[in-house]
Amino acid sequence: MELIAPPHWRCVDFISDLHLDAQTPLTLTALRRYLQSTPAQAVCVLGDLFEVWIGDDALGGDGCFEAKVTDQFYQASKRLDVFIMCGNRDFLMGQGLMAACGAQRLEDPSVLAAGTQRWLLTHGDTLCLADTDYLAFRQQVRGEPWQTEFLAQTLVQRQVAARALRAQSEAKKQQHAQSHMQWIDLDSPACLAALAHAEANHMVHGHTHQPAQHDLGGGHTRWVLSDWDLHATPPRAQVLRLLIDTGTIERVDLVTTAPGP
């Protein structure tokens, strides 16, 4: 998918990995504050906006957590363009959710053509080639048969399944931390190949929660987004902001030093 920046866009924001759920009210507050105040003309969410998404019928009534999220984006969409990409946790986000957010779905990968530059946008999970277990799982759950079968279950059944998956993932994370295993990063040759295919020099992605700027050589760069967790100490929330006129990116830290819990 190719996204061409219209002339009135001066800056485009990228965020990802907010992992929102009902237990993250502070992160949700930070999102609201951010969406109300960003100077960008477009906001691109590059995956894992939600901790988990079990289907658009999870969109509840007014006041529920999901409605609070969609309402924030919907309000923002009145003054800026919102694009949302699925991540490895919220890949079941559908048109219902996009409509509720006033957002356009961003395919993974996509290319943003802005000014004289082309930017490859991806969540990043498909380029973590060493994560073979996950990639096998991904292939299964992104297929039509699995999704049809999963979405045919009742909402409650899917909530139970999501909880089990999350517990598994937490256990794996713990195990990972205890064994001091190296976290799996994106594969550089695969990134360069993806950039070549997209005819882009730069890429922006999330997924790894390892904010950085990597020089891939030959004028290619890889920008990594931070995750958002306002409940962590210290709290984390960053935006990568592309200034189209200069073709530069700045990292904006949304966490202020005001006291609070």
Next chain:
Amino acid sequence: MSNPKVELHIADYGVITVELDQENAPLSTANFLQYVSDGHYDNTIFHRVIPGFMVQGGGMEPGMGQKKTAKPIENEATNGLKNAPYTLAMARTSDPHSATAQFFINVADNAFLNHTATSSQGWGYAVFGKVIGGEDLVDKIKIVETGRKGFHDDVPKVDIVISKAVAI
């Protein structure tokens, strides 16, 4: 010896009485009492109100001017007191040992604020007292209408002013 108690006189609301846990949180208790006796909390507001979470105050004047504070204190979150509803805890920045004057009243079971480890990630927020009178006022404050003011979010649209804080 009975625990120290402080009355927070809230203009147009009434009096919230807090009891300080001198035994389990001696530093935070002494710190709070010092600010009370200095008159620091007089004419400060509850400037950050999030229903389902907490109400925070003790550092801003009406108009959101920040008051000068004394030096930060050591974080006593290791004392085992939990961030349960109607408990009083110290606000701080991302540095665990940065609390000065601002405090908050939990209005939910905020277990994620409790101490879990002596790392910057796990320090948590030091509980040093609890509301023993005027819980209904806390319930009224936590649901007031809020908005954005300058760089601050969740600021009550109508000031909720601590007219005076009195040790009893």
